[in-house]
Amino acid sequence: DAKTTQPTSMDCAEGRAANLPCNHSTISGNEYVYWYRQIHSQGPQYIIHGLKNNETNEMASLIITEDRKSSTLILPHATLRDTAVYYCIVSVDGSARQLTFGSGTQLTVLP
Amino acid sequence: GAVVSQHPSWVICKSGTSVKIECRSLDFQATTMFWYRQFPKQSLMLMATSNEGSKATYEQGVEKDKFLINHASLTLSTLTVTSAHPEDSSFYICSAVWGVGDYGYTFGSGTRLTVV
Numbered sequence: 001d002a003k004t005t006q007p008t009s010m011d012c013a014e015g016r017a018a019n020l021p022c023n024h025s026t027i028s029g030n031e032y033v034y035w036y037r038q039i040h041s042q043g044p045q046y047i048i049h050g051l052k053n054n055e056t057n058e059m060a061s062l063i064i065t066e067d068r069k070s071s072t073l074i075l076p077h078a079t080l081r082d083t084a085v086y087y088c089i090v091s092v093d094g095s096a097r098q099l100t101f102g103s104g105t106q107l108t109v110l111p
Numbered sequence: 112g113a114v115v116s117q118h119p120s121w122v123i124c125k126s127g128t129s130v131k132i133e134c135r136s137l138d139f140q141a142t143t144m145f146w147y148r149q150f151p152k153q154s155l156m157l158m159a160t161s162n163e164g165s166k167a168t169y170e171q172g173v174e175k176d177k178f179l180i181n182h183a184s185l186t187l188s189t190l191t192v193t194s195a196h197p198e199d200s201s202f203y204i205c206s207a208v209w210g211v212g213d214y215g216y217t218f219g220s221g222t223r224l225t226v227v
Contacts, residue, residue: 098160099206100157
């Protein structure tokens with residue numbers, strides 16, 4: 001699976017959009033981009049995933065660049081409960097292989 | 112849907128004893144489950160892959176005789192930490208794969224193990 005690079009930490013003001021970047025320059029054509037988050041002392045929670053088109057669900061939006069070498073997770077209106085470590089993972093969809101977690105980004109939403 | 116229940120949430124045990132952690136898929140059948148370990152301020156590290164009805168596949172450096180994994184049914188996988196030592200204290204998390212073709216991954220809530 002391709003390796004990902006994320007900033008170690010980010011702050012965001014409550015109510016503002018949180019934009020979390022991820023670089024995956026070695027991504028293969030059949031690898032999807034997954035985003036999970038982990039609130040302290042809990043299991044990871046699925047947020048969103050995509051292949052090459054932008055995706056949106058009730059939690060977030062995923063913007064993938066045209067060359068697919070990077071992506072951005074957008075939380076449109078961050079709340080204090082969004083404070084967590086956010087993991088960007090690339091993996092082959094349909095493979096049922098394990099997800100490999102990098103170091104992630106610690107997002108802190110400030111009041 | 113696709114809910115995974117992990118128990119216990121936390122456990123304290125004495126050195127030398129064994130601890131069993133359960134991971135159950137509540138509303139789907141999980142052919143494959145994964146066990147991760149997470150030390151403080153670190154990311155999740157895969158320990159092993161558990162396949163129903165067959166032996167688990169362990170990652171390099173993980174002692175299979177110490178971390179016993181049993182996946183005897185499509186809804187239950189267990190991790191037993193045998194002869195636990197303080198260095199085994201960690202956060203253990205299971206994950207289950209669901210779906211056919213378009214797979215999804217659901218994680219348990221984790222188990223905080225403290226060995227004293």
